[in-house]
Structure formats: structure tokens, C-alpha cells
Amino acid sequence: MRKIEHLGIAVKDLGKSNELFSRLFGQEAYKVEKVEGEAVVTSFFQIGDVKIELLEAASEDSAIAKFIDKRSEGIHHVAFAVDDIYAEMDRLKKEGFELLNDIPKRGADHKLVVFLHPRSTNGVLVELCQDMGGGSSIK
Numbered sequence: 001m002r003k004i005e006h007l008g009i010a011v012k013d014l015g016k017s018n019e020l021f022s023r024l025f026g027q028e029a030y031k032v033e034k035v036e037g038e039a040v041v042t043s044f045f046q047i048g049d050v051k052i053e054l055l056e057a058a059s060e061d062s063a064i065a066k067f068i069d070k071r072s073e074g075i076h077h078v079a080f081a082v083d084d085i086y087a088e089m090d091r092l093k094k095e096g097f098e099l100l101n102d103i104p105k106r107g108a109d110h111k112l113v114v115f116l117h118p119r120s121t122n123g124v125l126v127e128l129c130q131d132m133g134g135g136s137s138i139k
């Protein structure tokens with residue numbers, strides 16, 4: 001794993017949270033993107049080398065809706081950048097970690113993503129993400 005790529009924060013209302021975090025960071029989100037496969041709408045802020053990903057549920061059965069129901073808003077996952085997601089998946093499986101998907105999924109911001117179950121990582125939902133190219137999304 002190379003570095004923390006982003007921190008995911010579950011929010012109830014993306015519009016209100018974009019406004020709040022824009023005031024906190026002194027800058028606007030550089031993109032808003034819906035990811036149908038995950039039933040979320042996301043927005044991204046770039047803070048130095050790390051991104052903050054805000055996530056609002058796009059449906060009641062979204063992982064974000066369940067998380068907010070159980071725990072309320074807050075830090076939802078930590079995402080790590082990897083160069084070869086398949087090699088990293090193999091390595092982590094051999095190390096005994098529980099992968100939540102066997103095939104990488106399309107994530108936001110030009111990424112392929114895989115999640116590790118928080119019960120195998122001391123209660124932290126871990127995301128691996130590999131850049132698929134397509135250039136920087138930062139305007």
C-alpha cells in the first residue's frame with residue numbers, strides 16, 4: 001500500500017455537508033459524482049496529498065444509509081492507494097483478511113476498489129483503490 005488515498009465520511013445531506021466542509025477547508029469540492037453500483041453520491045476535496053470523500057446514501061439499502069442508521073454521521077472508511085489491486089488482494093487473502101468483493105468494483109474518481117470487512121481489521125472499514133487512469137479530476 002502506497003499511501004492514504006482518501007478518508008470516507010458518511011453524511012446525511014451532501015448539499016449541507018459540502019457547504020460545511022467548504023467553510024472548514026477554505027475551498028470547494030472539486031467534483032460531485034454518483035456511483036450507482038454503491039448507491040452513493042460522493043463529493044471530493046483535495047487536502048494536500050489526501051482526499052476527503054463525503055458520501056450520501058442514494059437509496060435506503062445503501063451501506064451509507066445502514067451506517068448512519070446504526071452509528072450516525074462520521075468517518076466511514078480509510079482508503080489506501082495500491083499499484084496492483086489484484087496482487088494486493090492475493091497478498092491480503094493469504095494474510096487472512098476478509099475481502100468483501102472478489103472482483104474489484106468501479107469506484108468514484110477513476111478508481112477500481114475493493115473493501116475489507118471491518119471485523120477482520122479491528123473495526124475499520126478498509127478500501128483498496130487503484131487508479132484506472134483518465135487524468136486528474138481536479139478542476
Ligand SMILES: CC[C@@H](C(=O)O)C(=O)SCCNC(=O)CCNC(=O)[C@H](O)C(C)(C)COP(=O)(O)OP(=O)(O)OC[C@H]1O[C@@H](n2cnc3c(N)ncnc32)[C@H](O)[C@@H]1OP(=O)(O)O
Pocket residue numbers: 008035038040042053055063064066067070076077079100106107108109111113115117118123124125127
Ligand atoms: C464511491 C465508491 C467508493 C469509492 O470509490 O471510494 C466508496 O467509498 S463506496 C462506500 C460505500 N460502500 C461500502 O461501504 C461497501 C463496503 N461495505 C459493506 O459491504 C458493508 O457496509 C459492510 C461493511 C459489510 C457492513 O454491511 P452489513 O453487514 O450489511 O451492515 P451491518 O449494519 O449489519 O453491519 C455489520 C457490522 O459491521 C459494522 N460496520 C458497518 N459499517 C462499518 C464501517 N463503515 N466501519 C466499521 N464498522 C462497520 C456494523 O457496525 C456491524 O457491527 P456489529 O454491530 O458489531 O455487528
Ligand SMILES: [Co+2]
Pocket residue numbers: 006008053077079127
Ligand atoms: Co471510498
